[in-house]
Amino acid sequence: MNLIKSTISIGKILHLNPNLTFNNSSIRRYAFKSDLKIKWVHPGKVSCVKPEKSGDLESMPEIDQSQYQLEYRQSKELETANDLAKKLFTLEFAPRYKTTQVYIRNTADTVRRHALDTGSAETRIARWTGAIRAMQELLERFPRNKRLKVNLKELIDKRKKHLKYLRKWDYKRFEWLIDNLNIVYKPPPNEFHWVTRKGSLRKLTQKYCDDLKAERLTAYRRQLESEQPGFLEEKIRSLEFICQEQKECGVEVTVTEEEINEVKRQLEALLKERKEKN
Amino acid sequence: MALPAASRSLLLLGECVPCVKHNASKFKIKRLELDTNLLMYFRKDDFVYAHDPEKKCKTGDIVLIEQLPQKMTRLITHQVKDIIYPLGDITDPITGKKVVAGKFRDHIEEVNQVYGKLPTAFDYGKAPERGWLEDKKDFTHVETYIKYHKFKNDDQPYAV
DSSP: OHHHHHHHHHHHHHHHOTTOOOOGGGSOOSSOOOOSOOOOOOOOOOOTTSHHHHTBSSOOOOOOTTSBOGGGTTOSHHHHSOHHHHHHTBGGGSOHHHHHHHHHHHHHHTTOSBTTOOSSHHHHHHHHHHHHHHHHHHHHHOTTOHHHHHHHHHHHHHHHHHHHHHHHHOHHHHHHHHHHHTBOBOOOOSSOOOOOHHHHHHHHHHHHHHHHHHHHHHHHHHHHHHHHHHHHHHHHHHHHHHHHHHHHHTOOOOSOHHHHHHHHHHHHHHHHHHHHHO | OOOOGGGGSSEEEEEEEOOOOSSEEEEEEEEEEEETTTTEEEEEEEEEEEEOTTOOOOTTOEEEEEEOSSOSSSSEEEEEEEEEEOTTOEEOTTTOOEEETTEEHHHHHHHHHHHOBOTTSOOTTTOOOTTTTBTTTBOTTSOOBOOOOOOSSOOOTTBO
């Protein structure tokens, strides 16, 4: 019986309101689809060996090619040799790795504790940083060199691990080191996930809702703040009126002068503050 | 929401974790929970918010926190009492000397002096307080996330 009644009533409603139609999407209970016009753009994959991922803020600079190779720097014979022989022992006529050696040595020299220091945490990290930057430059030229890429990735990870240790042991030294070597240190995210359309859209929707909420709350706050002086004036008027009435009727006066003055002071301070802001 | 079991005790020792709140810090409290089937204890972390108006606690510090007589907000139930171990600035409680991993700082310093310390080397006396590179090169004060979208003015410093 009830069922019949309800069908009849629905029929009545439908009959009375021809505009009321059942929108299929509004009663769909499965696979919810959002009406929000949020367009997701895939951030794109950045290779883990790129400087923006490894955190290097500078790349390998041009090294002066007219200096000697590292192993001939102390040579006595070279001092007395002729110009042609001297030139032969410069970086210009040496393989690339000799230039890299010089760069790595220079980088380590900037943070060395003493002249013989090769094993301290900062010196090792500096050495690896030099090597990483040299390899990154090389990989730009030979992107299909897989062995180089693997070595580079492993070295970047090792440096990151040791930076993590250094941070735990000696924070001030860690800060000094990353500032000197120009590295950005970002901790790994709490959980790993693949970048998916669904997950990203969920986050974007959440962000949209949060932004909307914040925006409306600030608008409401602004509206209330604009009403504040008017409210205070009204309060002063009402308090004075009550005071007056009570005096005239001869009842106990509950509103004191101090209260009214306090509100007046509040209003004055508020107006002054507003003026200073503008 | 039922409060985590850890927050019921009066004093707690917790590790500070990144938190975006302005007046409070978040702490990770490690507890061992008994699995009655295996009769073994397993680690379980509870998270507690403590009132810290000046944001004294930095990520990784080991901090003593104290329960507030009454809750400040729904989340903030504790207040910071003392920073026991600032991260990377440990003082040995017996000798009162500063320690780096397994060595005393002054021992390291003496070794450097013997070898001839270089002027470019790191000096604790000149080093500024921790936090001067925050948001510049050191991003450990925030939780990082995996980049999931390309925004219009694409500036996401906390994305990896």
